[in-house]
Amino acid sequence: MLNTKKWVTLFCLSLLMFATACSGGSSGPSASSNEGEEGGTSGNIELRMTWWGSQTRHDLTTKVIKLFEEKHPGITIKPEYSGWDGYFDKLTTQVAGSNAPDIIQMDYAFLTDFARRGALLDLTPYAESKELRTEDHDKSMLKAGSIDDKLYAITLGVNAPGVIYDATVFQELGIEEPQESWTWKDFSDVAAKIAAEKGDGFYGSADVSGTTNMFEVFIRQTGKGLFDGGTLTATSGELQQWFDMWGALRENGGATSAEVTASTTNALETRPISLGTAAMDFAWSNQLLTFQQVNKNQDHKLGIQVLPHGVGEKQIGEYLKAGQFLSGYAKTKHPKEVAMFIDFMVNDPEATAILGSERGVPVNASIREKMQPTLPEAEQVIFQFIDVVSKNSSEIDPPYPQGFSEVDTSFKSASEQIAFGQDNTPDVIAQFIEGAKATLASSQ
Amino acid sequence: MSTTQVSQARTERVTAQRVKRRYAHNGAALLFLAPWLVGLLFLTLGPMLVSLYISFTDYSILAAPSWVGLDNYTTMFTSDKLFIQSLKVTFTYVAVSVPIKLIFALLVAMLLNKGIRGLGIYRTVYYIPTLLGGSVAIAMLWRKMLGGDGLLNGVLAMIGIKAPDWVANPKYALYSIVLLSVWQFGSSMIIFLAGLKQIPPEYDEASAVDGAGPLRRFFYITLPILSPVIFFNLVMQLITSFQSFTQAFVISNGSGGPVNSTLMYSLYLYKKGFSFFQMGYASAMAWVLVILIGVFTLLVFRSSKLWVHYEDGGKS
Numbered sequence: 001m002l003n004t005k006k007w008v009t010l011f012c013l014s015l016l017m018f019a020t021a022c023s024g025g026s027s028g029p030s031a032s033s034n035e036g037e038e039g040g041t042s043g044n045i046e047l048r049m050t051w052w053g054s055q056t057r058h059d060l061t062t063k064v065i066k067l068f069e070e071k072h073p074g075i076t077i078k079p080e081y082s083g084w085d086g087y088f089d090k091l092t093t094q095v096a097g098s099n100a101p102d103i104i105q106m107d108y109a110f111l112t113d114f115a116r117r118g119a120l121l122d123l124t125p126y127a128e129s130k131e132l133r134t135e136d137h138d139k140s141m142l143k144a145g146s147i148d149d150k151l152y153a154i155t156l157g158v159n160a161p162g163v164i165y166d167a168t169v170f171q172e173l174g175i176e177e178p179q180e181s182w183t184w185k186d187f188s189d190v191a192a193k194i195a196a197e198k199g200d201g202f203y204g205s206a207d208v209s210g211t212t213n214m215f216e217v218f219i220r221q222t223g224k225g226l227f228d229g230g231t232l233t234a235t236s237g238e239l240q241q242w243f244d245m246w247g248a249l250r251e252n253g254g255a256t257s258a259e260v261t262a263s264t265t266n267a268l269e270t271r272p273i274s275l276g277t278a279a280m281d282f283a284w285s286n287q288l289l290t291f292q293q294v295n296k297n298q299d300h301k302l303g304i305q306v307l308p309h310g311v312g313e314k315q316i317g318e319y320l321k322a323g324q325f326l327s328g329y330a331k332t333k334h335p336k337e338v339a340m341f342i343d344f345m346v347n348d349p350e351a352t353a354i355l356g357s358e359r360g361v362p363v364n365a366s367i368r369e370k371m372q373p374t375l376p377e378a379e380q381v382i383f384q385f386i387d388v389v390s391k392n393s394s395e396i397d398p399p400y401p402q403g404f405s406e407v408d409t410s411f412k413s414a415s416e417q418i419a420f421g422q423d424n425t426p427d428v429i430a431q432f433i434e435g436a437k438a439t440l441a442s443s444q
Numbered sequence: 445m446s447t448t449q450v451s452q453a454r455t456e457r458v459t460a461q462r463v464k465r466r467y468a469h470n471g472a473a474l475l476f477l478a479p480w481l482v483g484l485l486f487l488t489l490g491p492m493l494v495s496l497y498i499s500f501t502d503y504s505i506l507a508a509p510s511w512v513g514l515d516n517y518t519t520m521f522t523s524d525k526l527f528i529q530s531l532k533v534t535f536t537y538v539a540v541s542v543p544i545k546l547i548f549a550l551l552v553a554m555l556l557n558k559g560i561r562g563l564g565i566y567r568t569v570y571y572i573p574t575l576l577g578g579s580v581a582i583a584m585l586w587r588k589m590l591g592g593d594g595l596l597n598g599v600l601a602m603i604g605i606k607a608p609d610w611v612a613n614p615k616y617a618l619y620s621i622v623l624l625s626v627w628q629f630g631s632s633m634i635i636f637l638a639g640l641k642q643i644p645p646e647y648d649e650a651s652a653v654d655g656a657g658p659l660r661r662f663f664y665i666t667l668p669i670l671s672p673v674i675f676f677n678l679v680m681q682l683i684t685s686f687q688s689f690t691q692a693f694v695i696s697n698g699s700g701g702p703v704n705s706t707l708m709y710s711l712y713l714y715k716k717g718f719s720f721f722q723m724g725y726a727s728a729m730a731w732v733l734v735i736l737i738g739v740f741t742l743l744v745f746r747s748s749k750l751w752v753h754y755e756d757g758g759k760s
Contacts, residue, residue, distance in 0.1 A: 085697055089718040096505040096723075113721070117506030262702035263592055263612035406720045409699070416703040420614055431525075438523070 045334050047341065050080040051105035051324075052087040054268055054290045057358055064351045068344050075337055077103070084266045088405075095119045095329075102332040103341055106153050106325040108144065112399040114327070115147040121328030123151045126339035133347050136364045144322040144396070153325030154342050157360020159284045160320050160389040161217055161307055163187070163205075164291050168300040169279045173197045178305040180388060184218075187280075187308040188249055194279045195253030204254035205280035206272050207261040209246035210415030212408045214282045216317075216397075217307045218242055223314030225397035230443075232407070232436045239429045243418050250419060258419035269294045273302075282307070285385050286323055286360040292378050302378075304385050306392070318393045320386070323360035361386045403443025407436045499727035505717075509724060516728035527729070529704050530712035533618060537708065538685045541622040546677055549629040553636035554666075567634065574630030583624065583694035587611050590620045611695050614705035621691045621706060632677045639673030640666070671752045679744055686737050689714065709733060 051061060058081050065077045080101055082090070088110055094100040095114070106114065114120050126132040134142055137155070145153035163178060170177050175193060178186070191204025208214045216226040219234050226234060249255035256264070256272055264270055268290050272278035276296040283291065288304050295302065306318050326345060328338040344351055352367045357379045362368050372383060414432040418425050474481075499516060501509035520527045556566055576582050589595045592609035600607045610620045647665050656664070667674075689710035692700065700707030700715065713733070717726030 089698075089714075092505050092718055092721065114506065117504070119506050258702075259592060259609040259612045261612075262614075263609050265697050403720075409715070409719070412699070413701065413704055416614070416701060420703055422614070422703055435525070 045075045045337055046078060047075065047103060047332075047334060047337060048078045048080055048101035049103035049105075049341075050082075050087075050091065050101040052082055052084045053105075053359075054083075054294070056290050056293055057081075060355050060358055063354050064345060067351060067354065068341060071344075072340070075341075077341065098331060100329045100331070102329050102334065102338050104327045104329055105156070106327040108322060108325070109400045109404060111145070111153055111325065111327075112147055113402060115150075115152040119330050120152045121330050121332060121335055121338060123154065123328065123339060123342070126336070126343075127151055131336065132339045132343045136347070136366045138363055138365065140320075141322050141363050145325055153322075153327045154346055155322040155324075155363040156326055156346065157286055157323040157357060157362060158320055158386060159286050159323035159360040160318060160386060160393065161213060162283065162285050162288075162304045162385060162389075163280055163307060164273060164283050164288055165280045165303050165305065166273060166278075166297075166300050167303045168297070169194065169198075177303060178308075180306055180392070182305065182308050183311055184245060184308040185311060188245060188254060191249055191254030191280065192252045198279075200253075201277060202253075203256045203260070203272060203278040204249065205256075206264065206278050206282065207246055207250060207255040207258075207415075207419065208282040209243060209255075209419070210261075210412035211282065212411050214307070215242055215411070217319075218310065218317065220315065220317035220319070220394065220397070221310030221313035227397070227401050227404075227440075230401040230440055232433065232440060234433075236426070236429045236433060239432070240425060243415065243425050243429070246415075247418065247425070258416065258421075261419060262416060276300075284321075284323060284360075285382050285389075286357060288382055288385075289356075289358055289378055304381060306385075306389060315394045316392055318389055319396045320389055320393055321396055322363075357382050401440055401443070403440045406439045406443075410435050410439075495727040495730060498724050499731050501724045502722075503724040503727075504721040505723050506721070512724065516725045517732070519725070520728065520732065526704065526707065526712060530700075530707045530709045533700075533705065533707050534686060534709040537618060537622060537625075537688065538682065540619070541625045542678070542681045542685050544622070545626045545629050545681060546632055546674065548626055549632035549677070550636050550670075550674075552629065553633045553640055556633075556637055557640040567637070570633055571630035574628045580690060580694055583691050586620070586624050586691075587695050590623075612702055614701075614703040617695070617702060617705045621688075621695055624691050624695075625685070625688065632681060635673060635677055636670070639670050643669050668753045672754060675744070675748050675752045679741060682740055682744065683737055686733065686740070 049065070051057070053061075058079075061081070062079055065079060069076055088107070091100060091104065100119070104120075106120070111120075123132055127134050132154070134151075134154070138158070141155040141158065142151065145151055145155055165178060167177055173194060175190060175197075178190065182190075187205075194204040195202065212226070215234075219226045219238060222238065224233050226232070246255055250257060255261075256278060260272065260277075264272065268274055268283075268287060271281050271283075271291070273281040274291060274294045274296060281291075285304060288302060292302050310317065326342045328335060328342070332338050345355070346352065346362070347364055347367070349367065349370065352362050352364065352371065353374075355362075356371075356375070361383055362371065372380075375383065410432060414428050417423055417428050498509055500511060500513060502512045502515070503509035552570060556563055556570075560566070573582075590610040591597075592612065594610075596610070597607045608616060610616045643666060647669070648661055651661050651665055687710055688708060692706045692708040692711045693714070696702070696706045696711075698711075698715075698719075700711050709729070710733070713726050713729040716722045716729065
């Protein structure tokens with residue numbers, strides 16, 4: 001009898017602890033909110049803004065916010081920034097709890113999901129009333145920010161995927177810097193050569209075999225998109241080719257070892273090229289700036305080149321992408337002010353001058369023209385790179401299908417499984433394809 | 445006749461007063477309990493019921509939930525390989541970390557019980573990790589310490605050992621989290637210490653006079669007397685270990701990697717809910733965890749008859 005009683009007590013206790021454990025996970029975002037609620041009535045409006053990025057971006061964005069607040073004394077903006085890891089987990093939670101920030105930095109991969117589910121503010125009326133000026137914006141980028149003919153997101157910068165390389169290391173070893181025409185074979189040869197010359201502990205390139213974005217370019221070179229109509233199009237043969245290439249590179253030091261790769265995160269400070277242990281990495285063009293700033297060897301000069309071409313490719317895999325977007329939260333109490341701030345961030349000459357091209361090349365053509373001559377060298381490189389890509393690229397594929405984030409995770413896991421030699425490659429690939437197809441089918 | 449009536453009336457009056465007074469008491473009690481009761485209803489029971497409902501739906505957080513019956517539960521056990529993997533990881537973690545932690549806590553408690561000088565300081569020092577241990581900062585620090593070129597490997601390199609990256613190698617990653625958990629042995633230790641202090645020294649002295657060695661005294665005197673305390677610690681640790689989340693989340697950057705080797709149950713649950721937008725499935729997983737913890741707690745309670753000894757024969 002007593003035993004049961006005790007048991008019941010403990011069971012309740014365990015429930016209680018579980019409940020607290022669960023709420024603990026989501027209490028972070030809600031704790032930092034709710035302060036701007038009363039703002040509307042007193043004439044002093046407080047907006048919350050969230051974004052992800054590096055320290056450089058945090059500094060620049062906070063500066064722009066200060067400038068906005070000076071010009072619009074009635075409005076204050078509370079920044080909530082973080083790194084990429086966990087950003088969307090938090091945002092989803094906030095949306096579910098109806099207390100998401102008013103201004104949201106959005107990503108192409110999540111845009112459709114959030115817009116279709118009614119989480120984002122329809123900016124069309126503000127664009128029509130010119131409170132949010134879009135006439136100088138590239139048409140393709142307005143299209144990229146529109147879902148079902150409604151404007152949900154304004155492009156903050158145009159980017160393209162590329163290979164960042166340490167030009168100083170190339171020079172030191174007497175290896176020619178990558179050319180625009182280089183192929184995956186050239187890349188592998190160069191990576192292996194660098195590893196051989198530099199010796200133990202230095203790698204040709206970071207292993208990005210688990211990065212879906214980069215594999216996508218590889219697949220695009222075969223003339224199709226990575227996804228089509230909500231299903232995965234990559235064949236096991238193509239996956240095998242991709243993983244075999246990286247497998248060979250890991251063996252000769254051309255790519256980072258499984259352990260080193262696993263300890264690398266998305267934070268640019270932790271990438272091997274930043275730590276001075278690799279000569280190449282795969283990244284987005286706008287990241288070059290931060291890569292340069294966080295590099296351990298400040299005297300090293302970084303360059304950027306297009307992703308290697310496929311051998312006998314059917315189309316160029318490289319594409320231009322709206323790097324990040326700015327969106328409003330559907331339930332914001334001050335939609336007009338949100339539109340005002342978005343306008344300020346992309347169209348105001350002073351604000352755009354502060355932001356530079358840290359988020360990518362600005363979307364406003366007249367701003368871009370004005371800016372170009374005044375840019376520091378590193379940013380010139382990015383502008384030139386975007387120029388190169390815009391001449392030789394194919395159109396970006398439609399946004400990723402629902403269920404993508406789960407596929408993305410299992411792709412990374414599959415690449416780790418192969419790298420650590422836990423299973424043979426064909427088995428891992430078969431499992432990945434089966435899993436991805438099931439996930440995508442059940443998410444539609 | 446009349447006297448009985450009078451006394452009856454008096455009794456009734458007295459009873460009524462008593463009842464009134466008691467309710468007045470209850471009112472105050474309820475008033476003081478109110479914050480807790482409101483919390484229980486709205487922050488614990490309410491969300492739990494909602495989560496039970498959601499566990500039978502397909503709920504993407506951003507859109508309204510749609511009823512799918514037992515689908516979430518069947519998928520879990522039939523086709524979700526990562527669910528099985530997360531169970532494996534969690535069971536391994538619980539099976540390895542709980543015993544080691546308890547043994548370690550008991551050993552340290554016994555050392556401290558030897559009547560050393562500055563006991564208070566030691567007690568505090570050993571307890572600090574427990575206070576800090578759940579925090580993200582400590583997990584980050586741990587990650588740095590056990591990383592490829594972290595402190596530990598630096599020391600090992602000095603004596604010529606080339607060690608792996610403990611947190612980035614699927615063979616060791618989980619055990620680095622186990623180590624972190626063992627390091628937080630403080631709360632169990634304090635409870636053990638209190639238990640040890642309760643053991644009358646005469647028992648030990650008497651058996652020593654009878655010629656029992658230290659090992660024999662430990663197994664035949666200390667352990668049996670301490671068994672209720674061990675039992676309590678075991679249950680508490682079991683429950684918290686099943687739910688551990690923060691350490692794995694931080695050490696693997698939220699991925700449960702490398703190769704899902706640190707994909708703890710709670711971490712996978714979190715990923716399903718917040719990264720993959722499958723809140724219905726995550727809720728179903730939460731209820732499975734509740735049942736799992738319940739079953740294991742029950743098993744320990746059942747087994748306790750065999751090994752837990754109360755001095756008064758269990759009639760507490």
